[in-house]
Amino acid sequence: MQSSVVSLPLKDSPYEASHLQALRSLFGSIENIRSTLNLDVEELLLYLCIGYLNTERIQQVGANGYISSTNISSVADFMKIPKETARRKIKRLIAMGLVENKHGVVVSDATRWFAISRQLPLALDRTR
Numbered sequence: 001m002q003s004s005v006v007s008l009p010l011k012d013s014p015y016e017a018s019h020l021q022a023l024r025s026l027f028g029s030i031e032n033i034r035s036t037l038n039l040d041v042e043e044l045l046l047y048l049c050i051g052y053l054n055t056e057r058i059q060q061v062g063a064n065g066y067i068s069s070t071n072i073s074s075v076a077d078f079m080k081i082p083k084e085t086a087r088r089k090i091k092r093l094i095a096m097g098l099v100e101n102k103h104g105v106v107v108s109d110a111t112r113w114f115a116i117s118r119q120l121p122l123a124l125d126r127t128r
Contacts, residue, residue, distance in 0.1 A: 051113035069104025
């Protein structure tokens with residue numbers, strides 16, 4: 001199958017070029033993390049989501065906060081995926097040792113989760 005080449009002018013060329021570069025960096029980071037952990041993209045996003053939800057207490061009270069477990073329903077709701085899909089994929093994350101089920105779902109190693117999440121290029125301020 002051949003793809004068509006379409007040339008479209010960019011309205012705000014410098015901004016669009018930097019935006020596309022940022023996307024390239026994001027996809028590259030996702031691929032590096034995904035392949036290092038041997039996960040598919042959805043499993044990686046679930047792992048990141050679980051860690052994010054585990055850190056809600058830190059987000060609410062600052063550095064004195066703590067990691068707390070979440071449940072599969074909360075993960076599925078946050079990711080907007082079926083609960084059964086979340087349960088099945090989380091079961092694989094548990095088998096791989098990335099996540100534990102201790103009165104809810106929690107990342108096995110918060111330090112490792114933070115190190116992995118820092119590999120993603122995040123946009124802290126996108127105002128222009």
